[in-house]
Amino acid sequence: MNLVDPKGMMFTERSMKYVNRVVSFSHERIAELFTAKEQLTTMLKLRKLNPRFSKLIEKVFSSIDKSIKEFRATLKEIGILSDSNQLYDITTGGIIDQNGGYISDTNYEHSNNSVLISLADNNIFTIAHELKHAFQFEIGQINFTVGPYSTIDKTDEIEAYVRGEYFGGPHYEKLPSMYNHLPDGPIDFNLLGNYLIENPNELGRFIAGSQIKYAVRVNGITYSTEGKTR
Numbered sequence: 001m002n003l004v005d006p007k008g009m010m011f012t013e014r015s016m017k018y019v020n021r022v023v024s025f026s027h028e029r030i031a032e033l034f035t036a037k038e039q040l041t042t043m044l045k046l047r048k049l050n051p052r053f054s055k056l057i058e059k060v061f062s063s064i065d066k067s068i069k070e071f072r073a074t075l076k077e078i079g080i081l082s083d084s085n086q087l088y089d090i091t092t093g094g095i096i097d098q099n100g101g102y103i104s105d106t107n108y109e110h111s112n113n114s115v116l117i118s119l120a121d122n123n124i125f126t127i128a129h130e131l132k133h134a135f136q137f138e139i140g141q142i143n144f145t146v147g148p149y150s151t152i153d154k155t156d157e158i159e160a161y162v163r164g165e166y167f168g169g170p171h172y173e174k175l176p177s178m179y180n181h182l183p184d185g186p187i188d189f190n191l192l193g194n195y196l197i198e199n200p201n202e203l204g205r206f207i208a209g210s211q212i213k214y215a216v217r218v219n220g221i222t223y224s225t226e227g228k229t230r
């Protein structure tokens, strides 16, 4: 597996074209948003905008600021994933859902200990959505397992859909019905994860009790069915 980061970047080489699309788009949008802000400020100074509209203008300013914040957060998260000792990989194909259709997915690839994003389409908002899940794993917000220890919940999906919306994805109103089975949340794995790691016997029971392969990341260390991997 080829890695491409002078500082030890932990995205695979084949991931970079997808990651770079999200990075470039974020930079472009931030620049545009700052320009819009400047223009609005100039217009205000020149009194081209009726002060009666000040409430509306305030709203526009705060929505611009909110967008800048989201794109900056995206860049920051990608930076954290790049610097991580966990390997992140992106490929195409997706996975087959219950209805026989292809959906995008982020999961743990036990064969090489990577977090694998598999894209069902080429939309930038899909990449942004799945990268959000990768980041959620990186910080221990979600893990990759099913059953009682799964910590993927509705708030994690909402976060990913909202992120996608900033990249041209559909407007988020409610989650698609395929997520109905998820708990509302927020459930974070860190608390349980820390407990398990501080209590190796419990961790052993947890691993032994797992019916399927799982991967969790706590405090910058990935633990998978095979044990501590990174």
Ligand SMILES: [Zn+2]
Pocket: 129, 133, 157, 160
């Ligand atoms: Zn998702």
